[in-house]
Amino acid sequence: DVQLQASGGGLVTVGGSLRLSCAASGFSFDDYAIGWFRQAPGKEREGVSYINNDGRIYYAHSVKGRFTISSDNAKNTLYLQMNSLKSEDTAVYYCAADRSGSSWANANWIAHWGQGTLVTVSS
Secondary structure, eight states: OEEEEOOOOOOEEETTOOEEEEEEEOOOOTTTTEEEEEEEOOSOEEEEEEEEETOOOOEOOOTTTEEEEEEEETTTTEEEOOSSGGGGOEEEEEEEEOOOOGGGGGGGGEEEEOOOEEOOOOO
């Protein structure tokens, strides 16, 4: 079974940094797109970034230049380095996996989810 376990959330001040991790099991990163969504209070879940199964990387416009996604395939672990955090980055962040990177356009299309990890950016 595909399993995803996210960690690394916490409280940080504006301008600070956090690194999220997602431990994955039950599938190969070569066969899936894997990445992150987030959901802020009262808002829909939105795609943040993902690594496609061909290695291409995508970022939402709102995080481009500040967030960096990476993976350690030997450890089956995904990371999201978040720098220059803003208050609007406050959200629950979810690790996700799907056979198609196109699914990042709509959270309803994602096949596999990890539990969320809360990121709070205070001013």
